[in-house]
Amino acid sequence: MRICSWKSIIATAALATVLASVSASGQNIPRLADGKPDFNGIWDRPRILDITRDSNACGSGAPTKGCVQKGSGELSYTAWGREQWSGPRFDYAARCLPWGYTRAMQTAYPIEIMQTPKRLAFLFESNNVFHVVPTDGRKLPENQDPSWLGYSVGRYEGDTLVIETTGFNGKTWIDTAEHPSSEQLRVTERLRLIDADHVEQVVTWTDPKTYTKPIQNTRVWSRMKAGEELMEWWCMENNKDLLEGHLVDTHKTGNEQ
Amino acid sequence: MKATLAALIVGLLVAPLPAVAHHAFAAEFDSKKTVIVKGTVDKVEWTNPHIWIYVDMKDEGGTVTRWQCEGGSPNTLTRQGWSRESLKPGQQVSIEGFRAKNGSNTCNSRVVTTADGKRLFAGSSFGQ
Numbered sequence: 001m002r003i004c005s006w007k008s009i010i011a012t013a014a015l016a017t018v019l020a021s022v023s024a025s026g027q028n029i030p031r032l033a034d035g036k037p038d039f040n041g042i043w044d045r046p047r048i049l050d051i052t053r054d055s056n057a058c059g060s061g062a063p064t065k066g067c068v069q070k071g072s073g074e075l076s077y078t079a080w081g082r083e084q085w086s087g088p089r090f091d092y093a094a095r096c097l098p099w100g101y102t103r104a105m106q107t108a109y110p111i112e113i114m115q116t117p118k119r120l121a122f123l124f125e126s127n128n129v130f131h132v133v134p135t136d137g138r139k140l141p142e143n144q145d146p147s148w149l150g151y152s153v154g155r156y157e158g159d160t161l162v163i164e165t166t167g168f169n170g171k172t173w174i175d176t177a178e179h180p181s182s183e184q185l186r187v188t189e190r191l192r193l194i195d196a197d198h199v200e201q202v203v204t205w206t207d208p209k210t211y212t213k214p215i216q217n218t219r220v221w222s223r224m225k226a227g228e229e230l231m232e233w234w235c236m237e238n239n240k241d242l243l244e245g246h247l248v249d250t251h252k253t254g255n256e257q
Numbered sequence: 258m259k260a261t262l263a264a265l266i267v268g269l270l271v272a273p274l275p276a277v278a279h280h281a282f283a284a285e286f287d288s289k290k291t292v293i294v295k296g297t298v299d300k301v302e303w304t305n306p307h308i309w310i311y312v313d314m315k316d317e318g319g320t321v322t323r324w325q326c327e328g329g330s331p332n333t334l335t336r337q338g339w340s341r342e343s344l345k346p347g348q349q350v351s352i353e354g355f356r357a358k359n360g361s362n363t364c365n366s367r368v369v370t371t372a373d374g375k376r377l378f379a380g381s382s383f384g385q
Contacts, residue, residue, distance in 0.1 A: 240325070
């Protein structure tokens with residue numbers, strides 16, 4: 001517990017430092033021709049195994065600095081949610097099924113943002129998948145078919161890009177610590193450029209079937225140095241863990257991940 | 258200054274960064290069962306989602322046992338400065354790791370050390 005507290009203090013201090021150093025944000029950020037903030041780039045992010053916890057290390061392995069994760073602290077489950085959380089289960093990602101949207105956002109591997117005035121795409125190195133976010137004013141579709149990554153729309157509120165994502169299939173976990181979600185999950189992300197090389201991402205999960213109140217994380221992503229590119233990453237290439245039967249069912253296992 | 262910088266770079270390379278798992282650590286390995294695998298590298302698979310190091314370990318009676326130990330992903334290791342040629346077949350190696358829960362001669366490598374004392378691919382997905 002003491003370690004957690006220190007980590008929390010360090011993450012909070014790191015976050016405060018980054019935010020304070022750029023309190024006059026908006027002055028020197030890159031912009032598209034239409035004046036919108038320009039998020040194009042390859043971003044290193046904190047690797048987040050557990051959304052309840054803090055972390056301040058960039059995940060990619062490159063010596064990038066400045067990544068921050070401020071976790072949510074303890075979660076408040078509904079009866080259904082607690083049942084999902086405490087039961088034994090097998091990690092679908094070990095079978096190389098998709099991470100799910102927010103778990104994909106939390107891997108150690110970098111993401112690239114490709115942005116035009118009316119569309120933005122996240123390219124995930126992990127599993128080499130993509131996710132498109134229209135920003136042309138359309139509404140979220142109704143009667144969405146359930147999906148792993150959900151359906152997103154984005155809008156700009158000043159210099160903040162707000163992305164709403166729904167239409168999940170309920171099969172994904174919010175994180176590798178196995179926090180469950182349902183098809184009622186709604187994810188709201190608020191992205192803003194703190195400066196030319198840092199993005200603040202505030203993520204809010206709302207899932208009334210699983211949790212009694214919204215969950216929030218605040219993160220800082222750091223731009224990777226020029227010359228870095230996304231690499232190949234195929235989960236099933238040499239997935240001996242699965243193919244040779246090393247894997248076992250898990251459930252909540254304390255600090256082990 | 259150069260020496261300091263070199264030391265810093267080496268420090269970064271051997272820092273205990275996590276091997277990146279695509280599943281929970283506890284789904285495969287037992288953090289309470291540590292193992293030291295010492296022997297000759299037969300091959301290294303520099304593949305996603307994890308690299309694998311195959312080691313032939315000889316006991317005092319001369320019996321050879323084949324071990325396989327999982328490491329990080331090529332992507333993360335490459336960005337840490339390692340390459341597919343950092344460890345080669347025929348090299349003597351000592352791997353400190355955690356055993357697989359299924360009882361096979363499989364481990365998650367925590368520390369990989371070559372005969373000349375160089376530490377490679379440092380890190381484990383445990384506790385991260």
